[in-house]
Amino acid sequence: MRAEKEVVLSSVESASSWKEARLLITDNFESPPVVLKIDDSIIGTLGNFSASTGKAKSKKTFNICAIVSAALTNSIVLNYEASLPIGKQKILYVDTEQSKFHCKRVLSRILQLAGFPLNQHPLNLEFLSLRGYATKERLKKIEEAIYEIEELGLVIIDGIRDLAHDINSPGESTDIITKLMQWTDQRKIHIHTVLHLNKGDDNTRGHLGTELNNKAETVLQITKNEFDKNISSVTAMHIRDKDFEPFAFMINDDGLPEMVEDYQHQQSVSNKGFDYSEVSGEKHREALELLFSESSLVSYSTLIERLQNSYASIGHVFGINKAKKLKTFLENKRMILKEDKFYKFNPDFYY
Structure with a gap:
């Protein structure tokens, strides 16, 4: 009898839980607030996630510094225009790859770009250095921070690859992307993450990269210029909104990214690999x-x-x-x- 009762209760609970996901034509929803734009193109909204990708040494982290600086000041840095709404102006930056010494250099760049002093930590920015932790511990600490930080609006995960043991594992990849979707939906935040491209072609790495391509609101590609290694361009690999004009930045004498004016974007053909979208x-x-x-x-x-x-x-x-x-x-x-x-x-x- 007890076993039958448990089955009945389980069925009732299941019937109750599916109703939480019902959608009615009479439901009303507001458009998600836009938190990040490039020109007139929407890059990121609350409740969604996006990504930056590029080969090693393409200056992906410099690009991320500009995004965070724009969010700290609700202004335009490089070509990124950020507008975190009131009550959503806290930022969480997570680095999974670098030592604390190099993480502090990243933090210094962010504050310099934002025009903030280097002797005082901004109240609306939390920075986690997770290189020294095991894979599962990294994921756990990120989740704890996301649910504990009040008024959180933007999360940067620089190195999502380090949240998985095997980026070619379909199960692990699905679990991580599911986490991103849960966090963004439940906390009404935007997450921007970073993943490398394959060395041999212009495709994001592993099953994790495939899942990112399929689910992300926007995937930006950072590419080092073939003729001037100090210049990197930013293009849209995938974008739900209208595409934006590619732009480029260089690293100035102060070690900070700055716009390259009148940059003429050139599509590289010499090393172009097999395109992800060519064949289903x-x-x-x-x-x-x-x-x-x-x-x-x-x-x-x-x-x-x-x-x-x-x-x-x-x-x-x-x-x-x-x-x-x-x-x-x-x-x-x-x-x-x-x-x-x-x-x-x-x-x-x-x-």
Whole structure:
């Protein structure tokens, strides 16, 4: 009887909980407050999250400093216009990668850009240095801070990769992105996070990067200029609102980012990898199932040609150079796995 009663109670609780998610046509909702813009393009709103991405040494953290400085002063820094509403003007900055010495340098840049003194910590900024903590502890401390800091409006997580043991784990990636969605929805905050791009192409790293692309309000890409390594450009990799004109910044003599006036953005083609959006996940699966239908293991010497043939059969014709970039892309996304000198299909890939 007790077991039957528990089943009944469980069913009642389940029936009750689903109603919390009901949406009615008579419901009224206000547009989420915009907290970050570039020109007339909306980059971030309360209740959502965004991201910055780029290769190593592309000056992603310098770019983040400008965003935080704009939020501290509710003004424009570089091309970022911030407007945190009253009651939502606290900022939490989380660094998972750097030592406390280097974290303080980041903090100093933020305050200098904002025009604040360096001998007094601003009341509306909390800075956490989490490099020395275990992966689960980092996530726990971030969550505690998000729910304990009153009037919180903006959260920066510089190094979301360090919240997961394996960025290619579908389960871990989904759990982290779910956390971002829960935190932003329940606390009505905006979270901006940072993730590296793959070395071999312009795609965000691992399953975690794929999930970010799919769920983020905006993904900014920071790219080092090929001809002047002191200049980095900012473009929209993905954006829900209208796109903005790319802009660039350089590091001045004071070690601070400043705008490059009249910058002419140039799309790099020499190192351009296979584009994430060129082929859908379903089409990749169709082509790869065809490729590995005759043999579960394929050597590199025949892989490129087979890639060309299998993708051509689904309507995507690639030259040999593009097919080689496709092979790198498939490895980075763990759609194909290397075993010794052979490659095999991973049917459990997550696109």
